[in-house]
Amino acid sequence: MCGIVAYIGRKICQPVLIEGLKRLEYRGYDSAGIAVIGEDGQIAVRRAVGRISVLESKIADTDPLPAAMIGMAHTRWATHGSPTEINAHPHVDDTARIALVHNGIIENYSVLRAVLEDKGHKFTSQTDTEVLAMLIGHVYSELKEKNGIHLKPGQSLLAKAVQNALSEVSGTYGIAVICRDEPETLVVARKGSPLLIGVGNDEYIVASDAAAIVEHTAQVIYLNDNEMAVLRPGNDMRTSTIDDIDVSPVIQQLESKLEEYELGSYEHYMLKEIFEQPQAVSNCLRGRVDGKEGRITLGGVANFARELTKARRFILTGQGTAWHAGLIGDYLFEDLAKVVTEATYASEFRYRNPLVEDNTVMIAISQSGETADTLAALREAREKGAMALGVVNVVGSTIARETDAGVYLHAGPEIGVASTKAFTCQLTVLTMLAIYIGRRRFMSQPQCQELAQGLLAIPDQMREVLKQNDAVREIAARFAQQENWLFLGRGYHYPVALEGALKLKEISYIHAEGMPAAEMKHGPIALISDGMPVVFIATKGHQYDKVISNIEEVRARGGVIIAVATEGDKNITRYSDHVVYIPEALEALQPLLSVVPLQLLAYHAAVIRGCNVDKPRNLAKSVTVE
Numbered sequence: 001m002c003g004i005v006a007y008i009g010r011k012i013c014q015p016v017l018i019e020g021l022k023r024l025e026y027r028g029y030d031s032a033g034i035a036v037i038g039e040d041g042q043i044a045v046r047r048a049v050g051r052i053s054v055l056e057s058k059i060a061d062t063d064p065l066p067a068a069m070i071g072m073a074h075t076r077w078a079t080h081g082s083p084t085e086i087n088a089h090p091h092v093d094d095t096a097r098i099a100l101v102h103n104g105i106i107e108n109y110s111v112l113r114a115v116l117e118d119k120g121h122k123f124t125s126q127t128d129t130e131v132l133a134m135l136i137g138h139v140y141s142e143l144k145e146k147n148g149i150h151l152k153p154g155q156s157l158l159a160k161a162v163q164n165a166l167s168e169v170s171g172t173y174g175i176a177v178i179c180r181d182e183p184e185t186l187v188v189a190r191k192g193s194p195l196l197i198g199v200g201n202d203e204y205i206v207a208s209d210a211a212a213i214v215e216h217t218a219q220v221i222y223l224n225d226n227e228m229a230v231l232r233p234g235n236d237m238r239t240s241t242i243d244d245i246d247v248s249p250v251i252q253q254l255e256s257k258l259e260e261y262e263l264g265s266y267e268h269y270m271l272k273e274i275f276e277q278p279q280a281v282s283n284c285l286r287g288r289v290d291g292k293e294g295r296i297t298l299g300g301v302a303n304f305a306r307e308l309t310k311a312r313r314f315i316l317t318g319q320g321t322a323w324h325a326g327l328i329g330d331y332l333f334e335d336l337a338k339v340v341t342e343a344t345y346a347s348e349f350r351y352r353n354p355l356v357e358d359n360t361v362m363i364a365i366s367q368s369g370e371t372a373d374t375l376a377a378l379r380e381a382r383e384k385g386a387m388a389l390g391v392v393n394v395v396g397s398t399i400a401r402e403t404d405a406g407v408y409l410h411a412g413p414e415i416g417v418a419s420t421k422a423f424t425c426q427l428t429v430l431t432m433l434a435i436y437i438g439r440r441r442f443m444s445q446p447q448c449q450e451l452a453q454g455l456l457a458i459p460d461q462m463r464e465v466l467k468q469n470d471a472v473r474e475i476a477a478r479f480a481q482q483e484n485w486l487f488l489g490r491g492y493h494y495p496v497a498l499e500g501a502l503k504l505k506e507i508s509y510i511h512a513e514g515m516p517a518a519e520m521k522h523g524p525i526a527l528i529s530d531g532m533p534v535v536f537i538a539t540k541g542h543q544y545d546k547v548i549s550n551i552e553e554v555r556a557r558g559g560v561i562i563a564v565a566t567e568g569d570k571n572i573t574r575y576s577d578h579v580v581y582i583p584e585a586l587e588a589l590q591p592l593l594s595v596v597p598l599q600l601l602a603y604h605a606a607v608i609r610g611c612n613v614d615k616p617r618n619l620a621k622s623v624t625v626e
């Protein structure tokens with residue numbers, strides 16, 4: 001996911017922009033750039049392939065930037081055009097009058113490019129973004145040549161040009177635009193890619209993610225789709241729709257704090273976030289669970305209690321880790337709330353012409369709230385008449401804004417590309433929803449009380465599991481060089497096996513597969529080779545004996561058993577080479593605990609293999625393109 005930071009105010013903007021980009025690094029990128037309007041009134045652009053530090057060195061050592069109080073910066077995750085300096089943002093038009101940074105995809109860029117080339121414009125890159133910059137420059141020149149153009153008070157020619165150009169565009173964008181003829185005007189616009197405006201003291205910091213704003217101000221405006229803003233120093237702001245209809249800005253308070261984005265004493269964000277899980281789950285539960293009464297209170301869905309109660313089917317959708325959470329949600333909803341539920345990949349749902357009957361509820365699960373496939377599946381379900389709920393971490397994100405209602409995770413910012421605390425908070429919310437709905441259907445109060453009290457015990461139980469970090473590191477050290485692992489589980493732990501395999505794959509680049517333990521005999525058992533690490537979730541539950549049988553089948557073929565088991569289970573040691581224990585918990589709540597050793601296994605294996613844990617190759621924190 002690309003990152004945008006823009007500034008207009010009374011400070012020299014380069015440090016704000018560069019530090020802002022560094023706050024967005026976690027989202028994944030392959031090049032970066034910055035543009036400012038210097039005191040000479042010219043636009044100065046610097047771009048570099050690779051890390052932001054490469055851009056910084058370029059500016060410091062060979063290509064300094066002029067002092068400026070208006071500018072923009074961008075980290076690019078290549079979609080159109082390879083990751084080269086020429087394709088990096090910001091892009092300028094061919095008269096160097098306009099500079100622009102962009103998140104999203106201009107779908108009709110090739111048509112627009114052909115029209116602009118016919119008008120004599122020369123392009124230098126392969127990107128859709130340069131086409132947008134060129135289009136705005138072209139429109140601006142045409143407006144400038146026109147006499148007597150009518151501008152509303154506070155309006156600017158640049159804003160007008162942006163509006164006219166965007167009316168030609170199809171696709172998605174979050175953009176910031178500057179113009180050398182209006183050095184005190186920053187124009188931003190949004191359609192499908194998030195943009196927040198940080199309202200500072202006589203300054204504005206615009207970004208695609210709160211991480212770049214939080215150290216400057218907690219006052220933010222979330223631009224809505226098809227909205228734009230014209231920002232000038234002196235807290236002079238005009239917000240409108242792209243069609244130039246005034247919009248009253250709503251200033252909100254940022255929930256996150258700067259220290260939540262800091263690494264602290266940890267070596268990696270992923271480890272920090274694994275260890276933050278007890279606190280994150282506590283925050284997620286706070287004010288929502290009454291253990292005594294067995295009551296769940298979810299303000300975000302209170303107005304839809306009736307729809308949830310009478311729903312005949314739930315569709316839980318997401319990608320990656322979010323989909324794994326949805327799969328556990330499927331089990332929870334059918335097991336506890338006794339309602340037909342289906343977990344489906346968003347990317348599949350949106351294209352398979354799905355059936356959506358009356359009284360269907362779609363639950364879109366997403367940490368970032370920006371995953372393109374999940375957003376598209378949500379829109380598809382709504383178009384077919386479903387009610388839509390969001391289970392999302394990032395406040396004000398696109399998915400959160402497009403649902404009828406939702407439940408925020410309150411997990412705090414998740415910086416590591418590998419999702420950990422967001423996953424356990426997604427499970428927490430889905431469990432609360434299952435109890436919330438179940439209590440209004442067939443669940444008895446005692447059952448609700450037992451589950452609610454079990455949930456409230458989870459943070460301390462997670463702390464117990466985390467105490468085994470060193471033991472898990474030793475296990476990881478023994479198998480970190482093995483190139484093939486299997487993760488096996490049954491029931492609620494089948495999705496946990498999938499999640500454990502994904503964690504290992506995405507940060508250590510080891511090939512791993514997760515599957516139902518019973519499925520192994522239908523082919524994958526052929527993979528078992530001498531010394532192959534096979535991770536079993538073998539906790540106390542109604543399928544325990546069957547899991548033991550599966551373990552024996554693997555051992556008989558040379559597999560090495562790493563078991564996640566329930567404290568006090570001595571029997572498991574007879575069948576396992578390594579055991580990590582988790583505290584006793586209700587089966588429905590066990591995934592909240594059994595996933596933690598798997599997160600740690602993946603983390604340590606990746607560190608031992610020298611992988612870039614927080615920024616794994618080829619990955620972005622949020623996949624906002626299809």
Ligand code: AGP
Nearest residue numbers: 320321366367368371417418419
């Ligand atoms: C999980 O560790 C991965 N980073 C990835 O699978 C992620 O869960 C997926 O892209 C969904 O992201 P979202 O929760 O932000 O929608």
